[in-house]
Amino acid sequence: MKLFLNSTVVVMIYCISFGCNAQDTGMELAPQFRINFLNPGIDYEMVITKKTALSLGGGIGYFGSLDELTGPNAENGFQYVITPFFDIQYKLLYNRKKRLEKGKSLAHNSGNYISARFFWKGDSIVDNTDRLDNNDFMTGITWGFQRSYDKIHFLFDIGPVYYFDTMDNSGFFPFMVQMNIGLNLHKR
Secondary structure: OHHHHHHHHHHHHHHHHHHHOOOOOOOOOOOEEEEEOOOOEEEEEEEOOOOEEEEEEEEEEEEEOOHHHEOOOOOOOOOEEEEEEEEEEEEEEOOHHHHHHOOOOOHHHOEEEEEEEEEEEOOOOEEOOOEOOOOEEEEEEEEEEEEEEOOEEEEEEEEEEEEEEOOOOEEEEEEEEEEEEEEEOOOO
16 A cells, blocks of 8 residues: 555655646647536536646546445445546656647647546445445546547546545555546636
């Protein structure tokens, strides 16, 4: 656990350092505001450097259960939780020059990225599981891509996460996946 958290901090420092040393290429990121549909919510992406952004998102999400955070009274079969969430991702977008050279769009911060992520889930609205705590958290490193097609935004990322709650229950999951489709509200 300590190694995983230390690795997350190292990646964040690398992203910040790499972004701060970026040369002016005319491909700078722009602030973005989005409405997401798959997990209904809003997302604001603020520019930190020419290659990095901080994505802040919140809404209502649909999640599976995690064994270490689930009690013995959980139902058998597929378990789910619908709950409010808040998601923070520090993203380093790294292939924008290549996309531009191939004539692909950079609009709305389109590109591939690596990120350090922190995620919170609150009280269940609807579920068929027995959560041990009403709040749980995840942190990890992801690889992903985001693309925009006019006003439509598509995002996919995947990566390992360490998850925990306020009652000292915790675990590790190797492939947490996020996918979202939304609407860009900024012009660029």
